[in-house]
Amino acid sequence: MTERRDELAGNLAKVEERIAAACAAAGRRREEVTLIVVTKTYPADDVRILSELGVRHVAENRDQDAAPKAAACSDLPLSWHFVGQLQTNKARSVVGYADVVQSVDRVKLVTALSKEAVRAGREVGCLIQVALDAPERPAGSGGVGERGGVSPGSVEELAAAVAAAEGLRLDGLMTVAPLTGEYAGRQRAAFQRLMDLSTDLRRTHPAANMVSAGMSADLEEAVAAGATHVRVGTAVLGVRARLG
Template identity: 85%
Template sequence: MTDRRDELARNLAKVEERIVAACAAAGRKREEVTLIVVTKTYPASDVRILSELGVRQVAENRDQDAAPKAAACSDLPLTWHFVGQLQTNKVRSVVAYADVVQSVDRPRLVGALSREAARAGREVGCLVQVALDAGQGPAGTAAEGERGGVAPDGIEELADLVARSPGLRLDGLMTVAPLAGEYAGRQQAAFERLMDLSTDLRRAHPAANMVSAGMSADLEQAVAAGATHVRVGTAVLGVRPRLG
């Protein structure tokens, strides 16, 4: 376990150096960017080590993995983010541990989250997931994005619904750099577009100032664009084991 602790400490230090350098290059203060470590597919023992190393924000994308892990780590001072596409039949379980759901992309999900948060007596932070590739595919393909999310022109309606739903708090926006459409291979342009959408959102909802963008490969571009949170998994935990 000491070897694993040393490995995670080294990796965290490298990611911290990258964030510091990206902030300096963008003329931003380091404290303006929060690191969320994506712990999906990794065991609770890694989460415990990360907590000992000072990590306070972790993310998961599959409830069947996240629920037992969060329960095993319930004594730790962690904020849990759910970042995967969320089915309504998993909402009750997710609301039990997730402090923030970053993948809110449809009204039905908002309704389910609100009901379960109210039932549990919790306030759950919500990010509207934005699909910057929505509507960019070939004719006949679905309007939603390749990795989930709502098209930019659907943000206002969905955000307003979250804001007025009991048990929910509208925190801001999230995106994943698109693999298709006009922003494919143009991560910084995609993240700058998200920042513009965040500016629009904050006119109606000033407190919804969280912008979650950037992962291991493109965190620098996200910081340059103005992201407040970056979601880093592989660069901290290593290449993920294949899911069998």
């Protein structure tokens, strides 16, 4: 365990250096960017070590893995983020531990999350996942991205649904750098587009100022564009074993 702690501490320090350097290069204060460590496929023991090392935000993308892990770590001062594509039948379980759902991409999911948040007596933060590999379609086009999310043209409509839903809080926007389409291989441009959408959103919803973008390979581009949160897994925890 000591060896694993040393490994995680070293990796975390390197990521911290990268974020600090990116902030300095962008003329931003380090405090403007929050690190979320993506702990998917890694055990609760690693989450516990990360907490001891000062990590306060962790993310998961599969409820069947996240629910027991969050329960095992319920004594820790952590905020749990759900970042994967979410089926409505998992809403009750996810609302039980997630402080923020970053992958809201359809009204049906908003309805399910609202119902379960009210039932649980909780307020759950929501980010609209934006699919930048989708055409700039008009409102109502629904989830159109290969990795989930809605087209930019649907953001305002979905945001309004979240803002009006009991038990939910509209926190902002999230994206994953697209592998296809106009922004493929252009992470900086993709993240800048997300920031433009965030500016538009905040005209109607001023408190929705969270912008989650950037991962291990492209966190610098996200920070340069103005992201408030970066989601880093591999650079902290190591290369994941291939799932069968």
